[in-house]
Structure formats: C-alpha cells, structure tokens
Amino acid sequence: MAANLEDQLIDKVRALPTNKQQEALRLLDTLASGASSEPHGTGANRRPIWEIVEEVNAALPADTWENVPSDGSINLEHYLYGAPNRIGEPHRGFQRSN
Numbered sequence: 001m002a003a004n005l006e007d008q009l010i011d012k013v014r015a016l017p018t019n020k021q022q023e024a025l026r027l028l029d030t031l032a033s034g035a036s037s038e039p040h041g042t043g044a045n046r047r048p049i050w051e052i053v054e055e056v057n058a059a060l061p062a063d064t065w066e067n068v069p070s071d072g073s074i075n076l077e078h079y080l081y082g083a084p085n086r087i088g089e090p091h092r093g094f095q096r097s098n
Helices: 002-015 018-033 049-058 076-081
Strands: none
Touching: none
C-alpha cells in the first residue's frame, strides 16, 4: 500500500506547475523535520498569548482603548443588539451572598 501512496503523491506532484512543486517540497520538508506549519508554532516554538496580545495592542492607535466601553459585560446586549442600556442596574450574575 505504501508504494501505491507514493505513486499517487508522485503523480500529483508531476501534474503541478514548477512553482507549486517547490511549495509542495517546502511543505514536505517541514513535515519531515517535525516543525509546525501553523503561523504561531507549537510546543517549544509557541509564543505566549500575552506576547501576541502585546504585539497587536502595540499596533493599535493610542486612543483605541478610550473608545471601548467600560460597562461592556453588563451592557453586552445593548452594544450588540441595541437592547435597553442597563448601566444603572446591578449585575445580577456576581451578587455576593451573605
């Protein structure tokens, strides 16, 4: 069965234009070396999420966070769907019990 699979791969690669063959070769080299083809890597190559967030945040204009509502969790339905604003109401999900 392995030979049949190899023949199928070879036939498909031969049918590709040269630039696509080079791309397929790079992909096979990546797979053979065990490296990840994912953009942020896996295992030892993976970047912590806070580094990615800091990178994205650094690319934003300085006043971006000034425009983000501070009551977003309470008024999520207001901002998404136009429901009545609940700014004065206590948040029911996090009430303390005595």
